[in-house]
Amino acid sequence: MFFLFLFGTLVLKETWAGSHSKSYFVTIMSSPELQEPRKVVVGYVDAQQIEYFDSHSANQRVEPRAQWMHKMGQDYWQGQTRIARAETQNYRVGLETLRNYYNQSKGGVHVFQTLIGCEISSDGSFKRGILQHAYDGLDYISLDMETYTWTAAVPVALITKRKWESDGKFLKRGKAYLEEECVQWLHKHLEDGKDSLLRTDPPSARVSRHSGPDGEVSLRCRAQGFYPAEISLTWLRDGEEQLQDTEFIETRPGGDGTFQKWAAVAMAPGQEDRYSCRVQHEALAQPLSLRWEPEASSLWVIVGVTAGVLVLVTAVVAGAVILRRRNSGGKGGAYVPAADKDSAQGSDVSLTVTA
Structure with a gap:
């Protein structure tokens, strides 16, 4: 029993x-x-x-x-x-x-x-x-x-x-x-x-755009870093909720005591500006309303390209320094770049089972 x-x-x-x-x-x-x-x-x-x-x-x-x-x-x-x-x-x-x-x-x-x-x-x-x-x-x-x-x-x-x-x-x-x-x-x-x-941690949220192999487009609204786990992510098109066309993942642990969740909505290319994501959580004074911002995406591309150019320039300068030292007889030792630093009492329930 x-x-x-x-x-x-x-x-x-x-x-x-x-x-x-x-x-x-x-x-x-x-x-x-x-x-x-x-x-x-x-x-x-x-x-x-x-x-x-x-x-x-x-x-x-x-x-x-x-x-x-x-x-x-x-x-x-x-x-x-x-x-x-x-x-x-x-x-x-x-x-x-x-x-x-x-x-x-x-x-x-x-x-x-x-x-x-x-x-x-x-x-x-x-x-x-x-x-x-x-x-x-x-x-x-x-x-x-x-x-x-x-x-x-x-x-x-x-x-x-x-x-x-x-x-x-x-x-x-x-x-x-x-x-x-x-x-x-x-x-x-x-x-x-x-x-x-009983603490409340507000979510950080962003919207990203994804393209499929057949040209289809989807927007993904992702919230993370929130506690407690209850949260609402809602996609709206022209202000109307899009429940049937929305794909959700279950709220899941973020690995640091908080939670994360995302919701995605599919659409025809060129319709992205009609969609917004509403994020509701008890730690927020009012719901967040987010849209995909192509300028932000371009900015990240620019930052990435700039970072790549800086890495290339650094490598060229480092190579020149090493070459110059080697040509001068190796005095002063080798150039070594620095490592990347970002690199109640009693007992509770008893569960006894005999089927």
Whole structure:
């Protein structure tokens, strides 16, 4: 059975800009190279990693992954470690059970994954919860948060659905964690890590033009360096939104604690001046409105050509100096150009699974 051991402390609700979430990603994998399946748990608040556990690590302890998480006392870390270790064996049993459901041999690589978490609104109240399981890269079973019943994604999962729904206490505990305990822990994390989690960094944005092999033209609006992750990029033609003709990439981490995103729109050549990109983010006092500026592109070409000429002139001068010194007998040594310098206490949720 999938059990949730519920721990938590009451935290008063506060008001924060935007929504926030707390989630755990659990993965257990078996393979012929492993003596026993390896389980990894990663905890997040919003997009910031806060906890990590690896059953194959030397100390097998839950470790903080954010500096502000060190504010949690030893009771918290000991409790999280105790839960994570206990769950490891149960996840291994669950993985073996699923292998038997699918009539699979012991060889090969098999992966069971769990995602559990909650999201709160800006007033601190519960907004939604999530509890999903996947096996070998495909959805297996998930909890319907409207009806609190299990949804089987594949026929085999009906076996698990009947088992889990036969235990009314199990669903009651799950509801209590997602709507109450998870929210309370999220409140505490937002308070402890507010300097990092509640900051706002405005995006820097630019528009670039791209030509395809068949003569097609597209404009790309790219925003980067922003936090939190919620952002809106909208292409407009003559002031009207162009949602159907716009291609987006999902918001992704920028590698420095901020995020990046772009949106592209295709058009006929010569229509570029009709398009503008609107960028909206909570760190901006007002939305940005950007257009492709061909003059700016020409300027960069000029700068590039000028830089190339300067490099060529420098190389010629350096060569002349070296040649002159060699002709004078090598006195004074060789010319070496300088290097380029730009070159709360207790424990959180327990995730124990036996399918």
